[in-house]
Amino acid sequence: MARIFLFMKIRSDWTKEEIREIHDSPLLELIYRAATVSREYHTADRVQVCSLISIKTGGCPEDCKYCPQSARYRTNVEAAPLMSEEEIVDQAKAAIASGATRVCLGAAWRSVRDSSQFDLILRAVRKIADLGVEVCCTLGMVSESQALRLKEAGLTAYNHNLDTSPEFYPSIVTTRRYEDRLQTLDTVEKAGIGVCCGGIIGMGESLDDRISLLHQLATRNPHPGSVPINLLIPIQGTPLEMRKKVPIWEMVRMVATARITMPKAMVRLSAGRLGRSLEEQALYFLAGANSIHSGKKLLTRPNPDYSEDEEMFRLLGLRAL
Numbered sequence: 597m598a599r600i601f602l603f604m605k606i607r608s609d610w611t612k613e614e615i616r617e618i619h620d621s622p623l624l625e626l627i628y629r630a631a632t633v634s635r636e637y638h639t640a641d642r643v644q645v646c647s648l649i650s651i652k653t654g655g656c657p658e659d660c661k662y663c664p665q666s667a668r669y670r671t672n673v674e675a676a677p678l679m680s681e682e683e684i685v686d687q688a689k690a691a692i693a694s695g696a697t698r699v700c701l702g703a704a705w706r707s708v709r710d711s712s713q714f715d716l717i718l719r720a721v722r723k724i725a726d727l728g729v730e731v732c733c734t735l736g737m738v739s740e741s742q743a744l745r746l747k748e749a750g751l752t753a754y755n756h757n758l759d760t761s762p763e764f765y766p767s768i769v770t771t772r773r774y775e776d777r778l779q780t781l782d783t784v785e786k787a788g789i790g791v792c793c794g795g796i797i798g799m800g801e802s803l804d805d806r807i808s809l810l811h812q813l814a815t816r817n818p819h820p821g822s823v824p825i826n827l828l829i830p831i832q833g834t835p836l837e838m839r840k841k842v843p844i845w846e847m848v849r850m851v852a853t854a855r856i857t858m859p860k861a862m863v864r865l866s867a868g869r870l871g872r873s874l875e876e877q878a879l880y881f882l883a884g885a886n887s888i889h890s891g892k893k894l895l896t897r898p899n900p901d902y903s904e905d906e907e908m909f910r911l912l913g914l915r916a917l
């Protein structure tokens with residue numbers, strides 16, 4: 597069966613049944629197949645190191661049930677206004693000095709507004725891009741003209757996650773629609789900016805929901821250039837605070853299926869790596885993950901620091917991209 601996939605061409609016509617068949621295939625066969633695709637389309641020992649900077653934290657009007665930054669839940673996040681341009685660029689420089697080659701700026705906004713704040717972000721994006729690294733932003737919904745301005749400032753990619761299936765989405769977010777998310781993705785793509793889009797597992801979704809999310813992503817033409825896969829970090833005070841830890845094998849299946857269905861995408865391990873063993877993370881890399889968020893903080897939550905990840909790379913024979 598693996599051979600069918602060895603020289604597989606890039607497809608955007610996947611059916612849910614095909615994706616489900618891959619996802620549910622015997623585990624070691626699945627990992628082998630994903631590892632084969634990694635070796636065809638990527639340099640298998642190279643892992644991209646990305647850094648996150650929360651440039652505006654908390655106080656968000658949206659009701660995403662997983663999020664510590666929603667103003668609707670009482671979480672232990674301290675809201676902070678937009679950082680100064682200098683602070684953003686300084687933090688980016690520090691991340692680059694620690695080995696990051698992609699810097700992602702995140703703001704707890706529902707959408708971007710044309711304002712001096714947006715102008716400040718555009719200036720910061722340009723300065724970070726001039727340092728020779730990839731720059732990504734995740735600022736909520738954007739209009740066509742805003743996307744074009746981000747492109748012009750040198751933005752590499754825009755992160756906007758679908759998070760889960762269209763079916764399960766209304767149980768997780770009610771303040772915007774799945775179609776709004778898709779619309780923003782189209783807007784970003786049309787402006788010539790790379791699309792970074794993935795989701796979260798462990799929110800109480802069914803396997804069908806995970807397949808449906810992968811189906812949404814893998815039937816986009818072109819596929820997203822990067823696909824972050826987040827393990828839910830249950831946040832005290834949010835409606836999902838009691839969710840159980842996702843078993844390792846479920847994450848392996850998710851990563852491997854993303855790798856096989858979207859061969860060229862960077863499949864990124866995002867939230868939820870902290871506390872996962874090196875053995876476990878080694879399997880994620882074997883199953884096709886080729887990017888991580890590194891650094892002691894994600895947006896608001898702790899994460900493995902660069903030095904820990906460097907040690908992991910050394911142990912596993914991986915190299916930073």
Ligand code: SAM
Nearest residue numbers: 662663703704705734736757826827828829867
């Ligand atoms: N406000 C913007 C938006 O929602 O598009 C950008 C920032 S938002 C925090 C970026 C992504 O972080 C979300 O789409 C979600 O996938 C992820 N995220 C937030 N809280 C999380 C949590 N507790 N566990 C895992 N992932 C989380």
Ligand code: DTB
Nearest residue numbers: 702734824866867894895896897
């Ligand atoms: C993504 O998919 N995950 C990152 C990034 N894109 C913006 C964010 C993870 C946030 C985890 C929770 C926190 O730190 O607040």
Ligand code: SF4
Nearest residue numbers: 656658660663666704
């Ligand atoms: Fe706001 Fe983004 Fe968090 Fe939703 S995920 S509450 S939009 S910061």
